[in-house]
């Protein structure tokens with residue numbers, strides 16, 4: 205359901221971040237993307253949700269070719285993909301409920317269905333009791349759980365996460381992994397770039413290692429393979 209065919213990405217400053225990647229990720233898979241700093245992991249992830257366009261090659265999300273996608277089609281793509289970042293990116297003046305609802309309101313849902321969908325997803329991330337809180341009233345782990353709720357409220361086929369545990373202490377990082385694992389078991393494909401060696405070596409999943417903008421290793425139940 206996600207397929208890259210000989211994808212290259214050079215930035216305008218001529219840094220060659222991705223140098224010929226071909227990969228297939230099936231529906232329902234959980235994939236860790238690992239590699240040294242500067243290897244191209246974030247670029248790989250950004251290409252997948254069309255934050256960046258490839259210089260060459262094709263990227264398919266189901267039948268949609270991101271390399272050929274028109275700007276006006278990006279919002280509808282984003283509703284099929286949830287994205288979670290290291291720094292949460294919550295809107296600071298909105299409550300937990302409003303942050304999550306924001307993703308739905310743009311597609312004109314009615315208020316009763318918004319409420320039901322937001323509360324259902326807050327239940328999955330175990331934050332129903334914080335629905336009225338503002339982001340600054342929450343711990344880092346709770347903020348990341350809100351960001352995950354916002355990313356999955358539209359029931360996307362794919363959840364993309366760029367170092368989702370990067371700003372969190374080890375215990376909180378495990379909680380976030382439990383939630384991502386749960387979301388994956390509910391049928392969402394998860395692609396997660398990470399530097400968290402313990403998590404990758406403990407909760408075994410497919411591991412795609414990137415170095416110098418190329419896939420250097422792709423293992424079914426892989427290990428981190430680098431010194432943390």
Ligand SMILES: Nc1ncnc2c1ncn2[C@@H]1O[C@H](COP(=O)(O)OP(=O)(O)OP(=O)(O)O)[C@@H](O)[C@H]1O
Nearest residue numbers: 215216217219221240241242243244245246247248
């Ligand atoms: N917007 C940009 N413009 C120019 N060069 C960029 C841009 N973003 C990334 N790069 C460069 O592309 C290369 C790959 O960067 P990328 O952020 O994809 O690596 P990464 O593996 O995610 O690194 P890290 O683990 O440190 O986050 C690096 O040389 C980086 O400096």
